[in-house]
Amino acid sequence: MPLSPAQSAVPQVLNLGNGGEPKDLDPHITTGVPEFHILMNLLEGLVSKDPKTLAPIPGVAESWKTSKDGLTYTFKLRKNAKWSNGNAVTAQDFIFSWVRLLTAETASEYAYQAFYIKNGKAFNEGKIKNPNQLGLKAVDPYTLEVKLENPTPFFLSLLFHHSLYPVHQATIEKFGSRWTRPENFVGNGAFVLSKWEINKVVSLKPNPHYWDKETVKLTEANFFPIDKHETEEKMFRAKNLHTVDDLPLEKLPVWQKDNSGVFKNHPYLGTYYYWFNCTKAPLNNKKVRQALSLAIDRDRIVRFVTRGGQIPATMFTPPGTGGFQPQSRLPKDGSQIAKAKQLLKEAGFPDGKGLPTIEILYNTSDNHKKIAEAIQHMWKENIGISAILFNQEWKVYLDNQHSKNYMVSRAGWIADYNDPNTFLDMFVSNGGNNHSGYSNTAYDQLIESAKKERNTTKRFAIFQKAEDILLEDLPVMPIYIYSRNYLLSNEVQGWHPNIEDIHPLKYISIATK
Amino acid sequence: MGLSYILRRLLVMIPVFFLVVTAVFFMIRFAPGGPFSSEKKVPPQVLKNLEAKYHMDEPLVQQYFRYLGDLSRFDLGPSFKHSNRTVNEIIAEALPVSMELGLIALCWALLIGITAGGLAALKPNTLYDYIPMSLSIMGICLPTFVIGPLLVLVFGLWLGWLPVAGWNSWQDRLLPSLTLGFAYAAYISRLTRGGFMEIRHQDFIRTARAKGLTETQILTKHALRGGILPVVSYLGPALAGIITGALVTETIFNIPGLGRFFIESALNRDYTMVMGTSLLYFSLIFLCNFLVDIIYVVLDPRVRYE
Numbered sequence: 001m002p003l004s005p006a007q008s009a010v011p012q013v014l015n016l017g018n019g020g021e022p023k024d025l026d027p028h029i030t031t032g033v034p035e036f037h038i039l040m041n042l043l044e045g046l047v048s049k050d051p052k053t054l055a056p057i058p059g060v061a062e063s064w065k066t067s068k069d070g071l072t073y074t075f076k077l078r079k080n081a082k083w084s085n086g087n088a089v090t091a092q093d094f095i096f097s098w099v100r101l102l103t104a105e106t107a108s109e110y111a112y113q114a115f116y117i118k119n120g121k122a123f124n125e126g127k128i129k130n131p132n133q134l135g136l137k138a139v140d141p142y143t144l145e146v147k148l149e150n151p152t153p154f155f156l157s158l159l160f161h162h163s164l165y166p167v168h169q170a171t172i173e174k175f176g177s178r179w180t181r182p183e184n185f186v187g188n189g190a191f192v193l194s195k196w197e198i199n200k201v202v203s204l205k206p207n208p209h210y211w212d213k214e215t216v217k218l219t220e221a222n223f224f225p226i227d228k229h230e231t232e233e234k235m236f237r238a239k240n241l242h243t244v245d246d247l248p249l250e251k252l253p254v255w256q257k258d259n260s261g262v263f264k265n266h267p268y269l270g271t272y273y274y275w276f277n278c279t280k281a282p283l284n285n286k287k288v289r290q291a292l293s294l295a296i297d298r299d300r301i302v303r304f305v306t307r308g309g310q311i312p313a314t315m316f317t318p319p320g321t322g323g324f325q326p327q328s329r330l331p332k333d334g335s336q337i338a339k340a341k342q343l344l345k346e347a348g349f350p351d352g353k354g355l356p357t358i359e360i361l362y363n364t365s366d367n368h369k370k371i372a373e374a375i376q377h378m379w380k381e382n383i384g385i386s387a388i389l390f391n392q393e394w395k396v397y398l399d400n401q402h403s404k405n406y407m408v409s410r411a412g413w414i415a416d417y418n419d420p421n422t423f424l425d426m427f428v429s430n431g432g433n434n435h436s437g438y439s440n441t442a443y444d445q446l447i448e449s450a451k452k453e454r455n456t457t458k459r460f461a462i463f464q465k466a467e468d469i470l471l472e473d474l475p476v477m478p479i480y481i482y483s484r485n486y487l488l489s490n491e492v493q494g495w496h497p498n499i500e501d502i503h504p505l506k507y508i509s510i511a512t513k
Numbered sequence: 514m515g516l517s518y519i520l521r522r523l524l525v526m527i528p529v530f531f532l533v534v535t536a537v538f539f540m541i542r543f544a545p546g547g548p549f550s551s552e553k554k555v556p557p558q559v560l561k562n563l564e565a566k567y568h569m570d571e572p573l574v575q576q577y578f579r580y581l582g583d584l585s586r587f588d589l590g591p592s593f594k595h596s597n598r599t600v601n602e603i604i605a606e607a608l609p610v611s612m613e614l615g616l617i618a619l620c621w622a623l624l625i626g627i628t629a630g631g632l633a634a635l636k637p638n639t640l641y642d643y644i645p646m647s648l649s650i651m652g653i654c655l656p657t658f659v660i661g662p663l664l665v666l667v668f669g670l671w672l673g674w675l676p677v678a679g680w681n682s683w684q685d686r687l688l689p690s691l692t693l694g695f696a697y698a699a700y701i702s703r704l705t706r707g708g709f710m711e712i713r714h715q716d717f718i719r720t721a722r723a724k725g726l727t728e729t730q731i732l733t734k735h736a737l738r739g740g741i742l743p744v745v746s747y748l749g750p751a752l753a754g755i756i757t758g759a760l761v762t763e764t765i766f767n768i769p770g771l772g773r774f775f776i777e778s779a780l781n782r783d784y785t786m787v788m789g790t791s792l793l794y795f796s797l798i799f800l801c802n803f804l805v806d807i808i809y810v811v812l813d814p815r816v817r818y819e
Contacts, residue, residue, distance in 0.1 A: 024596045031551065107562035109555055125558055180597045198595065198606055199769035200680065226678075227773075228764050234665055234677045235767075395546025395782050402554060411552075432554040 010510050013220045014492070017232040017244040021199050021225040025180040027162040028101045028108040033414070034245075036162050038202055038223055041505045042187040043165035046075050046094065046144070047156050051507045052496045054418060056156040060089055060166070060188065061144075070151025070454050077142040082209035083168050084185075084192045091138035093166045093188075099131045100172075101163055110163035112432075113416070116155060118147040150451040153459060154322060154419035160502075161417055190216050190506040199225055204505070217494075217509035233487070242489040242510070249367060252308055252485060262487045265309045266497050269318050269415035270482035271423065272310075274360070274375075274408050275401070278475050279437035282355055283407055287347035289474040292358075292408075294340035295382040296375055298479060299333040305374050306367070308485045313478035316470055317463070320499060322419035324460050329471040330478065337382045344383055352384035361390045362410035363397040371479070372410065401435050409435070412482070418500055420463045421450065427470060438475030519807070526799055530792075534584065537791045538577055541784055548593035548782045567593065580788070589792075590785035594778070600789035603774060608793070610680060611770040614693065614763075615756035617686055621694035622701055622751070627744070629698070630705025634740070635732065637710065645702055652699025661692040661765040678767040689766040693759055697751055701744055708740040715739070742813055749805030753798040 019034045027039050048059035061075035081089040100106055102114050102124045115121040118135025122128045135147030148155065158164065168179075168186040175184045185193040190210050195203035202223040206216045224241065226232040229248040235241045247255060255263040276283045276292075283289055298312030311319070314328035341351070349355040360376065362368040372389045379385040387408075392400065401409045413433075415422045425431065425447050429439035446466040453459040470476075484501055494507040549555055549563050564570045568579060583590055589600035629645035636642060668688060669677035679685050712718060713736065721731050760772035771790060778786035 021595075023594055026597070029596055031553070104558055104562050105566075107559050107566060109551065109553060109559060111556070111559065177597050197769065198598065198603060199773060224767070226767050228767070230662065231678050231765060231767050234662075234670060235679075237670055238673075238677045240677065240679070394780060395544075395550055398550045398552065399546040402550070432556060435554075 010491070010512055012218045012510050013222070014218050014505065014508060014510060015222045015224065015241045017226045017235065017241050018202075018223040019225065019245040020227060022202060022223075025185070025193065025196075025202075026177070027165045027167065028097075028106050028110070030162065031109050034223075034225065037503075038204070039162045039165065040160075040189070040502065041191040041204055041221070042185070042189045042193055043162070043167070044081075044189045045159045045161075045165045046077075047159040048504070049160050049500075049502060051494065051502070051504055052498070054498055054500055054502065056160070059159075060094075064156075070153075071148050073146045073148070073155065074139075075144045075146070077144065078211060079142055080211040081188060082211060083188050084207045084209055085168075085171075086209050087168070087170075087186075088141070089166060089188050090141040091144035092141065093169065094144055095131075095136045095138055096169045097166045098136060098164065099134065100167065102131075102134070108163065110161070110416075113158060113161055113163040116148050116150070116152045116158070118149055120149070151454050152451065153454055153456070154417055154421060157322070157419060158417045190504070191218075191221065194220075201225075212506070216506055218505055221505050236487050236489075239489075242492050243495075244487045247308075247485050247487065249307070255485075255487065261490055263485075264488050264497050265483060265485050267309075267311060267318065267320070267499055268482040268484045268501060269321055269418065269499050270412060271313055271316060271318060272371075272410075272412045272479045272482060273313065273316070274477045274479065275406070275411055275436045276475055276477065277404055277407055277409070277436060279404055280407065282347075282349070283358075285347050286473060287343045288349070288355070289477070291340040291343040291347070291383060292379065292385070293474050293477045294331060294336045294343070295334070295385075296378045296477070296479070297334035298330070300378075301371060301374055302480050305370050306480060309483045311481040311483070313480050315467060316476065316478050317420045317423040317467060318415075318481045318499075321415065321423065323456070324420045324463055326420075326464060326467045329468065334378070334382060340383050344385075352386070355385055358385060358387040359390055359407040360387055360410070361392065361397060361400060361406040361408065363394045364391045368410055375479075404435065404437055408477075411435070411476075414482070415500070420460075421447075424450075424463060424466050424470070427475060434475075436475035438473065440469060440473060443469045443473075522803055522806075529799075530795065533795050534581070534788070534792065535577075537788055538580060539573075541779070541782065541787050542573060544782065546782055548784060550782075567591070584792075589789040592778075592783055592786050594781045594783040594786065600785050603786070604771065604789060604793060607769060607771040607774055610768060611756050611759060611763075611772060614686070614690060614759055614768060614770055615752070617690035618694035618755050618759075619697065619748075619752060621690055622697035622755075623744075625694070625698040626701025627705050627741070630702035631709060631732070633702070633706045634709030634713070635728070642706075646706070649699035649702045652695050653703075655695075657692055657696065657761045658765065660695055661689070661762060664688050664692055665765070678765075680766070680768045685766075689762050689768060692765070693755060693762045697755060700747065700751075704743040704747055705740065708743045709736055712736050712739045738812055742809070745808055745812060746805060749802040750798070753794075753801040756797060757794045 018037055022035045022038060023032060024030050025035060025039060027043060044059045046059055046061040047056045050057045060077055060081045062078040064073055064075045066073055077091060083089060098114055101108050102111055102120055104124060104126060111124050119128050119133050123134055137145040139145050166188060171179045171184060171186040178184060182193045182196050190207055191204035192207045194205040204221040206213060229246050232244040233247060233251055236244050276289050278284050302310040302312055312332045314330040314332050315326040317324060317326045319325050344352060360372050362372050376387045376389060379387050400406050413423060426433045427438055428444045428447050443466060446462050450459055450462045453462060488495060491510050493509045493511050495503050549560055568576060591599050592603060633642040633645050665677050665688060668675045675688055676685050718731060718735060721735050759770055760776050763770045763772045774786060775790040778790060
C-alpha cells in the first residue's frame with residue numbers, strides 16, 4: 001500500500017513514556033506491564049488481537065478449529081511467518097516455548113498460564129517428567145494440535161499473553177539468559193530490538209522478515225522508562241514524547257479541562273480493593289465485614305480522592321470483562337449506613353463498642369494513603385469504628401500480606417486476560433493469590449463448573465452466582481474499578497483507547513495534525 | 514614520611530572495607546521480604562527453582578563466603594532484578610553517567626561558589642556581600658526537587674531553550690548539573706567568605722599589606738591559599754556526595770545514573786546490586802577523603818603528614 005503524502009513527509013518515529021525500566025524481555029521471565037508493552041511488538045503468538053475490538057484475530061496461526069467437546073484446538077500456521085533471522089516459525093517452536101514455560105528450572109511466575117494445557121500443571125510440579133505427555137503435538141511443521149484439561153472458553157484470548165508467545169530455540173540455547181540483549185535477540189514480531197540502554201531507552205525497528213511487514217508504518221519506536229510522572233508530563237509538553245504512561249494526580253484537573261483532545265480517560269480492567277483477614281477476630285465475623293463495606297461511600301472516594309474517572313466498585317469484576325456485566329450488589333454511596341449499624345449490633349458490637357481498632361495496611365504511596373484516610377474517616381463518622389493506618393515499604397507489605405499478618409490490607413488486581421475468570425478464580429480455597437484465608441465450597445464448585453461450561457450465557461450466570469456469594473461473604477471490600485488517564489498526541493494514528501490498554505505498534509503511524 | 518602515611522591510610526581501609534561488606538550483606542538479608550516476593554504469589558516450586566538459580570538455597574554463611582570469593586575476583590554477581598545483566602555491567606554503564614553529572618555539577622559549584630564568596634569577602638557588608646549571601650541561604654534551603662522542576666519550567670517549557678529531560682546532547686547536561694550543583698555552590702560560597710574573612714586579619718597579610726602590595730595581589734598570592742582551605746576539606750565529602758547522592762536529580766531529569774539503582778536495589782531487595790552499589794559508594798567516599806587529605810597538606814604548610 002503506498003503511503004499517503006502526509007505520512008511519507010513525517011518521520012515515522014514514535015516516542016513513548018513506558019513507566020518502569022523493563023526487568024527483562026524474556027516472555028517467560030517478565031511479569032510487568034512495561035515489559036508487555038514492548039514484548040507484544042517483538043514476538044507474535046498464535047492469535048493476535050484486533051486493536052479496536054480486542055477480538056482474537058489470526059497471528060502466526062492463519063486459522064484454527066475447535067473440536068466438538070471444546071478440548072482440542074488445531075492451529076494452522078501461516079507458511080510465511082518468519083523469525084527475524086529468516087528462519088520459519090513452526091509448530092515445534094511453540095512446543096519448545098511452552099515446554100520451556102512449564103519447565104520447573106525456568107522458574108516462570110506465569111507458568112500457570114499454561115496449566116490449561118493437558119498435564120501442564122502436573123509437568124510443572126514434576127509429577128510428569130516427559131514433555132511428550134503434554135497435550136501438545138506438531139502434526140506437521142505448520143499444524144499444531146493443543147489438548148486442554150477443560151474446555152477453556154477464554155483460551156484464544158489467553159494466547160495473546162506474553163507467556164505464551166514463541167521463543168527462538170537456537171538463540172536461547174546459544175546465549176542462555178543473555179539472549180534478550182539487542183545483539184542476540186531473535187523474535188517473530190512486527191519489530192526487532194535494536195537498542196536497550198538501561199534506565200534510558202529501549203528502541204525497536206521493523207522486522208524485515210515479518211510476514212505482514214506492509215502494514216507496519218513506523219520506522220522506529222522508542223520506549224522511555226520514566227519513573228516520575230511529572231517528568232513524563234513535562235516531556236510530553238516539550239513534544240519529546242507522543243504519549244505518557246500515566247499522569248500525576250495533581251495534574252489531572254488541569255488536563256481534564258484541556259480540550260485539545262490529547263487527554264484520554266477510560267475504564268481499565270482492574271479492581272482496587274481491601275483484603276479482610278478472615279482468619280482472625282473480629283474480621284472472621286461476616287457481619288463485621290458487611291458493616292465495614294456498607295459504611296464507605298465509594299462515590300465520594302472516586303469523586304474527591306482519586307478524581308481520575310474511576311468507577312465506584314459495587315461489584316468485584318470490572319463491568320465489561322470479556323463481555324460480562326456483573327450486577328451491582330454493594331451500595332455506590334453511603335445510603336445503607338442504618339443497615340451497617342444494624343449488622344454491627346447483631347455482631348455484638350453496637351455502635352462499634354467492644355470492637356478492637358481496625359488496622360489498615362498499605363504500601364507506602366501518597367495515593368494509597370489518601371484513600372485509607374478517607375475510609376478511616378468514613379468508618380469513624382458513619383458507624384463509630386476507629387481505624388489506624390500502617391504504611392510499609394513494598395516488600396515488607398507483601399511479606400505481611402502473604403503471611404496473613406494483617407487485619408485489613410490494600411490490594412489491586414489487573415486482569416491477566418480478558419475474562420471474568422481472571423478476577424474470580426482468585427478467591428478459591430487456598431488459591432495462591434487468595435490472601436484473606438477465605439474458603440467457601442459452594443464458591444469453589446461454581447468456579448470449577450465455569451471452567452467446563454461452554455455456553456456463554458450459562459457461564460456468565462455461573463459467574464454472577466459466584467459474584468453474589470463473594471459480595472455476600474466479603475473476604476474483600478471492592479472500592480473502585482481502575483481507569484487509565486494519559487496523554488496521546490493528536491499526531492498518532494491507529495491508536496485506539498481500550499479497556500485492556502493494548503496498542504500494537506504494527507497499526508500505528510504518525511501524521512501531521 | 515609521606516609514603517608511609519599513605520600506606521598506613523590504605524592499610525586501615527582493608528578492615529573497614531571488610532566490615533562494610535559484612536554489615537551490608539547481613540543487614541539486607543535480614544530485611545523482611547526478598548528479591549522474589551511479588552504481588553502475585555510465586556508457587557513454592559518456582560520459588561525453590563529461583564533460589565537454587567541464585568544459590569540462595571545454601572546456608573547464609575556459605576553464601577557469605579561465596580560472595581567474598583566472587584568479590585576477590587571483582588565479580589559482583591548477576592542482578593536479581595535485571596536478569597540479563599550482571600552488576601558489573603550495570604555499574605559500568607551507570608557510573609560514568611553519574612561521574613560526568615557529578616563533575617560538571619562540582620565545576621558549577623566551585624565556579625559560582627568561589628566567585629560569590631570571594632566577592633563577598635572582598636567587600637564585606639556591602640551589596641556585593643548581601644546579595645550572594647542571601648542567595649546562598651536560599652540555595653541551602655531550597656531542595657533539589659524544588660529547584661529542578663522550577664528550572665525545567667522556566668528554561669525548558671516557558672523559554673524552550675533547553676531540553677526538559679534526557680541524557681544525550683550537551684544541552685541535556687546543563688539543567689541537571691546546575692540543579693545538583695546549586696546547593697553545593699551555596700555552601701562553598703559561605704565557606705570561601707568565612708575562610709577569606711578569617712585570613713584577612715592574620716599577621717602575614719598585614720605584613721603583605723605593609724610592604725605595599727595591592728589588594729588583588731594580596732588576595733591571589735597570599736590569601737587564596739589559606740582562605741580556600743575550608744573549601745578543600747569540604748570538597749572530599751562533597752565530591753563523594755555529589756556523585757552518589759544524585760538520586761533526586763537523576764529522577765527529575767530521567768538520567769540513567771547510579772543513584773537510581775542504589776535506591777531501587779534496596780527497595781527491590783536486589784541483594785547483589787545493593788552490595789555492589791554500597792561497596793562502590795564506600796570506596797568512592799574513602800578515596801575522595803583520602804585525596805583531600807593529601808591536597809590539604811600540599812596547600813597548607815602548617816599541616817604535615819603525621
